[in-house]
Amino acid sequence: EELTFSGIQPTGTIHLGNYLGAIRNWVAMQDEGNCIFCVVDLHAITIPQVPEELRSHIREIAAALIACGLDPDKVILFRQSQVSAHAELWWILNSIASMGWLNRMTQFKQKAGKDQAEASVGLFAYPVLQAADVLTYKTTHVPVGEDQRQHIELARDIAMRFNTIYATEFFPLPEAVIPKDAARVMSLVSGQTKMSKSDQDDNSRINLLDDPSLISEKIARACDGLGEISGSQEDLATSPKAENLVRIYAALAQEDVGKVVEEFGGSATERFQRALADRLVAELSPISQEFQRLLSDKAHLDRILAAGADKARSIADPILDDVYDIIGMSRRS
Ligand code: ATP
Numbered sequence: 001e002e003l004t005f006s007g008i009q010p011t012g013t014i015h016l017g018n019y020l021g022a023i024r025n026w027v028a029m030q031d032e033g034n035c036i037f038c039v040v041d042l043h044a045i046t047i048p049q050v051p052e053e054l055r056s057h058i059r060e061i062a063a064a065l066i067a068c069g070l071d072p073d074k075v076i077l078f079r080q081s082q083v084s085a086h087a088e089l090w091w092i093l094n095s096i097a098s099m100g101w102l103n104r105m106t107q108f109k110q111k112a113g114k115d116q117a118e119a120s121v122g123l124f125a126y127p128v129l130q131a132a133d134v135l136t137y138k139t140t141h142v143p144v145g146e147d148q149r150q151h152i153e154l155a156r157d158i159a160m161r162f163n164t165i166y167a168t169e170f171f172p173l174p175e176a177v178i179p180k181d182a183a184r185v186m187s188l189v190s191g192q193t194k195m196s197k198s199d200q201d202d203n204s205r206i207n208l209l210d211d212p213s214l215i216s217e218k219i220a221r222a223c224d225g226l227g228e229i230s231g232s233q234e235d236l237a238t239s240p241k242a243e244n245l246v247r248i249y250a251a252l253a254q255e256d257v258g259k260v261v262e263e264f265g266g267s268a269t270e271r272f273q274r275a276l277a278d279r280l281v282a283e284l285s286p287i288s289q290e291f292q293r294l295l296s297d298k299a300h301l302d303r304i305l306a307a308g309a310d311k312a313r314s315i316a317d318p319i320l321d322d323v324y325d326i327i328g329m330s331r332r333s
């Protein structure tokens, strides 16, 4: 049976990369079958978090997901820390995954920076927790951005190794579902690194909750100095900043990049700049308004997340019970 699972960290506010790379697809998939979406707070603490900020970020992410169109009556929406099966399976899978596999993970290298010895054990084992998130529900499909492809490959390897060790076909091998366009939205500042919640520079990203004037300002700044949008896709590729903006426009307009280049290429950036800002404002303003409305009733949000956790537990617990039996333990008594 098919099951879709994905997660997002409460490490800040949702940005355009999260939206185009992941959340927009989650909304599209919610009518097609069983979907589970998770605010992965256990993942967030692999880098230091301030408790009060974490508490509000969790609610904000939940509110933003609903504002983007996820319907808690159609999907299971919950927070990772309220379903203990994730952490339990994490430990079991930690004992199956090898150090060599984890040593290859590029996200760890980026997030740990130069001084890897200072990084937490949790940051190193992060992809194993992600594998546990996915396998706890016997997930078949994982809609994520391009940056998570390597982690989903690892989850497949871990599932395969579990199945081999215990001579079973218990875990299905999860497949990454990565969008064709905007799978990797880049920083507005550099065009060279991924747009991220945890980037210190707020100008590097468009947040879903930025107001129209801030959006226009950020796009103006990003276009500053670009001269003109080149008239061919090959030339465009030589300017990562411009290419990123054109790709964002194409994803919002649901048009081919070639068509956008045809429309705006060879003319000064002002027209493109205004058109892009208009598209962004049109797409994001309704989301932002709905977000504010949802956030004004925190008790309601908490009830949605609690009900989601109940539903998630009812799927995860029997699967974990079976895992314990398979490996020679007993979870129930
Ligand atoms: P952090 O910087 O804390 O890691 P993040 O912005 O990378 O935050 P995550 O919570 O790690 O966000 O990822 C949530 C989802 O958004 C994942 O599916 C991820 O692949 C996707 N995603 C994140 N950044 C981008 C991006 N720049 N372009 C496309 N998809 C993205």
Ligand code: MG
Residues within 6 Å of the ligand: none
């Ligand atoms: Mg990330």
